Amino acid sequence: MQVSAVKCGRIQVDGEMVPVSYIVKSSQKISHFLHRHEPPVMAWDVPILDKEDDVVTVWKPATVPVHPCGQYRKNTVVGVLQAEYGLAPLFPIHRLDRLVSGLLILARNATKADLFRQEIEAGKVQKLYVAKVVGEFPEDEQIVDVNVNYNAREGRSTAEVGNSCDGSSIKGKTACTKFTRISTNGIHSIVSCKPITGRTHQVRNLF
Structure with a gap:
């Protein structure tokens, strides 16, 4: 594979094509160029x-x-x-x-x-999310304090709740969020989500 990459110019030395027999000298820079397709996104415009x-x-x-x-x-x-x-x-x-x-x-x-x-x-700048959820969200403010376990390999997170009875350790990092209902029609609710901590996937995993 490396031989074909050298022959077609994808592997270069100091920005120049070289033969397969070329012997690299001290301090020379070897570059290997690859063509990679990025996963598509559903929107390109960033207003x-x-x-x-x-x-x-x-x-x-x-x-x-x-x-x-x-x-x-x-x-x-x-x-x-x-x-x-x-x-x-x-x-x-x-x-x-x-x-x-x-x-x-x-x-x-x-x-x-x-x-x-x-x-x-210093806490002078804070984030506030607004989410639309299914169902009638409770009228009183809800504080959810659990651990969020982020799996970087799979790109997803799970909420972990400890069990003091069996002594099992809780995975992930502590995550606290305050939820306040803005409005509801009985079928859906608009909810204010204020993260106290900042964890990957924190808000979506606590609903």
């Missing part, structure tokens, strides 16, 4: 809601990851903004799961990104 000198706010569509990760490189919010609007560099202030849509704030320089990071750590 810009507000653009300032050091901050840009966009509407992130569902199915599009925030930044390059896993199999995604170009089909990301950062990738789209760079390709379609020439916005670079960009520093995501926070992230939304790939399947989640919503407001996304990105800094346009490292100094502003660091300032946002400090404000988030």
